[in-house]
Amino acid sequence: MQEHETFYKCLSDCLEKIIRPEVRTIVVGDFNVDLSVADIKVDDLIYIMASHDLENKVKSYTREFKNSKSLIDHVYTDLPDDVCSCSVLITALSDHHAQVVDVRLSTPKEASYPKYTFKRSFSDDNIRIFKYLLGKETWSNVYKAGTINDKMDIFESFVSFYFEQAFPEKKTRTRQSVLRSKVTLSNEQLRLRDMVFQWYYFTKDLDSSDVRRQHYLRLKREYKFSIRVAKSSKVHDVIQKSVNRVKTVWEIVNEHRGKKHSSHNLPRAIKDDKGVDVSDPKLVSNMFNKFFVMCPIVSRL
Structure with missing residues (x-):
């Protein structure tokens, strides 16, 4: 599989998880795919985004360097044109131009700033609680489940339950701040x-x-x-x-x-059957895949 195909598959999987019918979506970024030319990579990206009802709002070049011009910075959304528009701003500070997204919303002034935020604490104590809860679980219900989908659903439900216990979501009041270093240009x-x-x-x-x-x-x-x-x-x-x-x-x-997240001693590796640390993402993924593939075989023995 080529690199762009792998990227498109991951992109499609992410969109499947985050897009909801009742929520509008805006996806922005430097996709490094030039929409000003016609090739298979461009067609694939447009098809993937269109399948999620997302349309690119950037219509002009976003990068210019010497004699080269390209449209590689994209803004995809399912918002209609009368609500969302995008323009390219030449700042002269980089070979990439800025993209300005204008979303027109009829939000009351008093409700424009959130009064509360929801946060989770991932301190060392919370992590120890999470590891303890996972460690005492026998996962017997996972092994007893009939199909591989049932096993995965039960596994996810247990992890989500313990996650909510170890890292509860807390509601905190927010304070609107003004940057003191913001200046008006002379x-x-x-x-x-x-x-x-x-x-x-x-x-x-x-x-x-x-x-x-x-x-x-x-x-x-x-x-x-x-x-x-x-x-x-x-x-x-x-x-x-x-x-x-x-x-x-x-x-x-x-x-x-800015807000810096405190660093925690998170586990960076898991152990294989021989007790050897495995940190390579592909090997870790293969270990999980092997487990769930073998579950139906073991259950039939």
């Missing part, structure tokens, strides 16, 4: 941004050693530097005007760090 920065855009479009097909291309790269660096300086000045001003500077500093630091 007239000079807007002018510089326009120059970056113009020089990008003028030099995008030139070699990087060309003097004109070098001028564009200098303008881009200057523009990025001006943004960093403006953000730094904005943050400094916020800190200076704050009543509790230490608290404000840490709030700004956490804004830029």
Whole structure:
């Protein structure tokens, strides 16, 4: 099986699991499949997406480099055209252009921000509880089940039950935050941004050693530097005007760090019949497949 066929099969399997009739879907990404040309890979991708009622909204080139143009960044959705539209934005900061998706929703203002979020804790203690629950299970009902589908359904139900016990979902209130480093561009920065855009479009097909291309790269660096300086000045001003500077500093630091998931000592391998650790994904998959294939044979003996 070729690489693109393997990718398409995995993609189709994922879509089968996540798409629901009552929920609208948007799938975006760099698929690295050029929709501007006609070949079997393009036809296969369009067919797979169409089978799930998904249509690509990007209609123009998304990557331009020298004399090469391609449409490899896609936005697929089942939303109608009067609700969802997509446009390509040339930022002049990369050979890939940006895609802007506009979804028009009639959501009340007071309901636009979620008041609560649902979270699960995957701490070391929770993981130990999960491993304990799985360890004490005999799986006798799995072995007693008649068909392979029944065995798999029972197995999944047990795992899901223990998962909910070990990692219960908790409801927490959310707080709407505003980025303190967000800045409004000055007239000079807007002018510089326009120059970056113009020089990008003028030099995008030139070699990087060309003097004109070098001028564009200098303008881009200057523009990025001006943004960093403006953000730094904005943050400094916020800190200076704050009543509790230490608290404000840490709030700004956490804004830029984002939410990091704590690392846990998750098991990276399972053991085979000889007690040897198996970490290769294919071997792990084969072990599970072998078990479920052998179940009907053992049950008939």
